Amino acid sequence: xxxxxxxxxxxxxxxxxxxxxxxxxxxxxxxxxxxxxxxxxxxxxxxxxxxxxxxxxxxxxxxxxxxxxxxxxxxxxxxxxxxxxxxxxxxxxxxxxxxxxxxxxxxxxxxxxxxxxxxxxxxxxxxxxxxxxxxxxxxxxxxxxxxxxxxxxxxxxxxxxxxxxxxxxxxxxxxxxxxxxxxxxxxxxxxxxxxxxxxxxxxxxxxxxxxxxxxxxxxxxxxxxxxxxxxxxxxxxxxxxxxxxxxxxxxxxxx
Amino acid sequence: xxxxxxxxxxxxxxxxxxxxxxxxxxxxxxxxxxxxxxxxxxxxxxxxxxxxxxxxxxxxxxxxxxxxxxxxxxxxxxxxxxxxxxxxxxxxxxxxxxxxxxxxxxxxxxxxxxxxxxxxxxxxxxxxxxxxxxxxxxxxxxxxxxxxxxxxxxxxxxxxxxxxxxxxxxxxxxxxxxxxxxxxxxxxxxxxxxxxxxxxxxxxxxxxxxxxxxxxxxxxxxxxxxxx
Numbered sequence: 001x002x003x004x005x006x007x008x009x010x011x012x013x014x015x016x017x018x019x020x021x022x023x024x025x026x027x028x029x030x031x032x033x034x035x036x037x038x039x040x041x042x043x044x045x046x047x048x049x050x051x052x053x054x055x056x057x058x059x060x061x062x063x064x065x066x067x068x069x070x071x072x073x074x075x076x077x078x079x080x081x082x083x084x085x086x087x088x089x090x091x092x093x094x095x096x097x098x099x100x101x102x103x104x105x106x107x108x109x110x111x112x113x114x115x116x117x118x119x120x121x122x123x124x125x126x127x128x129x130x131x132x133x134x135x136x137x138x139x140x141x142x143x144x145x146x147x148x149x150x151x152x153x154x155x156x157x158x159x160x161x162x163x164x165x166x167x168x169x170x171x172x173x174x175x176x177x178x179x180x181x182x183x184x185x186x187x188x189x190x191x192x193x194x195x196x197x198x199x200x201x202x203x204x205x206x207x208x209x210x211x212x213x214x215x216x217x218x219x220x221x222x223x224x225x226x227x228x229x230x231x232x233x234x235x236x237x238x239x240x241x242x243x244x245x246x247x248x249x250x251x252x253x254x255x
Numbered sequence: 256x257x258x259x260x261x262x263x264x265x266x267x268x269x270x271x272x273x274x275x276x277x278x279x280x281x282x283x284x285x286x287x288x289x290x291x292x293x294x295x296x297x298x299x300x301x302x303x304x305x306x307x308x309x310x311x312x313x314x315x316x317x318x319x320x321x322x323x324x325x326x327x328x329x330x331x332x333x334x335x336x337x338x339x340x341x342x343x344x345x346x347x348x349x350x351x352x353x354x355x356x357x358x359x360x361x362x363x364x365x366x367x368x369x370x371x372x373x374x375x376x377x378x379x380x381x382x383x384x385x386x387x388x389x390x391x392x393x394x395x396x397x398x399x400x401x402x403x404x405x406x407x408x409x410x411x412x413x414x415x416x417x418x419x420x421x422x423x424x425x426x427x428x429x430x431x432x433x434x435x436x437x438x439x440x441x442x443x444x445x446x447x448x449x450x451x452x453x454x455x456x457x458x459x460x461x462x463x464x465x466x467x468x469x470x471x472x473x474x475x476x477x478x479x480x481x482x483x
């Protein structure tokens with residue numbers, strides 16, 4: 001079989017590139033019409049982005065924020081998966097957890113961050129915990145759905161053939177939860193990024209959120225947009241460099 | 256006469272009905288199966304044959320009664336293949352016999368699936384998937400073998416080959432076997448005994464020992480059990 005992408009995939013990629021180009025063009029035209037320093041064009045923003053990336057502090061702050069995102073998401077996924085699995089497999093656990101989940105799901109991130117900062121101080125640990133607390137309910141809900149849909153027939157087969165606990169987890173449970181993990185990772189990254197920025201803005205002296213606050217005070221829209229684009233680039237890199245290959249690997253059996 | 260081994264005593268087995276009327280599948284059903292005996296279980300669809308297999312396997316514990324003398328390990332061919340879709344055919348067999356990849360490979364060859372070891376179940380036909388499941392059931396070297404419609408969805412040639420495989424397997428090592436089938440004519444050539452279930456709740460209406468004459472099965476060399 002050839003490795004050449006099939007025609008529809010090639011078409012999709014071309015159309016995505018065209019859509020992106022159209023967006024940049026609209027932005028350039030709009031900024032030319034506005035002719036205001038508060039609405040810089042893409043060329044100006046990208047040039048600031050490049051100079052910040054090469055000689056400035058962008059990579060340092062981006063790295064710090066990214067590390068916080070990874071740490072918070074890891075804590076949220078580990079705790080949320082354990083709780084979600086319990087809720088999906090046990091009616092009693094689900095009943096006990098449900099009110100907590102509903103309350104936490106609807107709690108504004110701002111409140112959680114402020115409260116945790118007040119209780120634990122403006123520390124790194126507090127940030128990670130605050131962000132994770134915001135994400136845990138989403139993980140619980142998603143994994144609960146997956147755990148509730150585990151195939152009973154496969155479970156019986158594994159029981160009959162006396163699979164070890166490890167084999168049961170690795171070969172029966174986790175592959176069935178994999179699509180739910182991917183959903184939670186994708187939505188988790190998006191949500192976690194946003195909350196990390198908020199938490200940095202409120203209580204840290206570095207990271208992208210902190211930098212945005214500084215540029216906001218100076219009304220430096222060019223730098224704000226440069227940081228925003230850098231975000232987009234990182235998210236795209238994670239999506240296509242990590243999540244898509246992971247998805248391909250996990251679901252190779254479907255092809 | 257072989258020693259009595261598997262004693263099935265079902266006082267009552269009910270399923271909750273769709274219209275809140277529970278369905279009693281078995282009441283006061285008693286069956287004794289001797290060590291190494293091959294029993295063919297037949298009866299109309301829905302009479303409870305698969306439920307009985309499930310109870311005997313120990314997977315269905317929601318009944319009043321007992322199953323004593325259940326040997327181990329158990330190999331079971333379920334009504335559906337129940338393969339793990341994310342594992343290849345070979346891994347699906349090997350996972351039941353951890354660390355015995357060569358055995359798994361031999362059994363796949365025995366069911367005629369050489370060349371399909373690395374195929375995922377999605378790429379296999381229904382009949383091939385059933386054969387992988389049969390290889391898995393046999394690979395564990397079961398002391399108790401439970402087969403639910405083993406020849407369903409197989410073409411006649413393959414079904415014949417599978418019967419020959421079971422024949423040759425039974426000739427070497429004879430696990431206590433309970434085989435559900437509608438194909439009484441062919442299955443009885445494998446069995447020592449035919450049990451017919453009928454009614455609701457189901458009861459044994461016939462329990463016939465089969466006298467063995469002549470050489471069983473066609474014994475095709477290509478489908479013989481794996482060489483040891």
